Amino acid sequence: MSDILNQNISHMQDLRDRGRSAEADALIVAFARAANRTQDELVKLAQTFQAISRDYAAKREGKTAHFMRGQAFDMYERAALMDTNNADLALDTAKAALEYAFRAAAFRHTRRALDNDIGNAEAWSFLGKLLDGSGEAVLANACRDNAQAASEGRINDIDRTAKLPQPKVSRP
Numbered sequence: 001m002s003d004i005l006n007q008n009i010s011h012m013q014d015l016r017d018r019g020r021s022a023e024a025d026a027l028i029v030a031f032a033r034a035a036n037r038t039q040d041e042l043v044k045l046a047q048t049f050q051a052i053s054r055d056y057a058a059k060r061e062g063k064t065a066h067f068m069r070g071q072a073f074d075m076y077e078r079a080a081l082m083d084t085n086n087a088d089l090a091l092d093t094a095k096a097a098l099e100y101a102f103r104a105a106a107f108r109h110t111r112r113a114l115d116n117d118i119g120n121a122e123a124w125s126f127l128g129k130l131l132d133g134s135g136e137a138v139l140a141n142a143c144r145d146n147a148q149a150a151s152e153g154r155i156n157d158i159d160r161t162a163k164l165p166q167p168k169v170s171r172p
Contacts, residue, residue: 005031005041009048016055025052025064032075039082043089046075046096053099069100080109087117094126106130114163121150127163 008031015024032045053068076093083089094109107130113123128143142162149157 002038002041005044009044012048016052025068028052029071032071037078039079039089042075042079042082043092046072046079046092049075050096050099066100069096072096073100073102073105077105077109080112084112085116087113087120087123090116091120091123091126094123098130103130103133111163118158118160119150119153119155121147124150124158124162 008027012024012028015021015027028045028048032049037045049068049072053065053072056062056065056068073093073096076089076096080086080089080093090109090113094106094113097103097105097109107127110123110127110130113120114127117123124143124147128140128147131137131140131143139162142159146158146162149155
């Protein structure tokens with residue numbers, strides 16, 4: 001990962017520690033907008049935005065927290081587009097999408113994770129959570145069963161049809 005990114009994140013954190021959050025936020029947002037970021041840099045920026053959003057949420061600054069969650073999702077999605085075969089990154093992107101209330105994107109990225117790694121227990125569990133939130137209890141239970149089978153290494157016992165139906169959610 002670039003030293004410049006690490007220096008900027010360190011500087012941003014130092015500003016935040018000194019109570020200069022607005023300046024720190026402007027710095028990291030401007031830095032993130034640069035076009036030529038590597039996948040690792042985008043993931044690091046996404047994680048940084050997630051941490052910032054949680055700080056704002058804890059302070060009950062909802063609009064700023066929501067904006068920072070959106071930045072995190074954008075960074076994850078840019079990184080995921082660089083490697084559509086990376087199941088872990090697809091799942092991280094799905095989680096960021098759900099934090100930003102982009103349920104359709106969360107479903108899409110979770111399914112991509114499972115397309116790339118059918119034995120990903122965490123992805124099956126997350127898909128079950130998403131389906132629960134959509135009122136799809138039967139499919140959610142099938143996903144939890146798949147998560148259990150995957151965690152025990154019983155890949156042949158996974159019901160691959162559990163991830164097929166598209167829930168009725170709006171697309172971001």
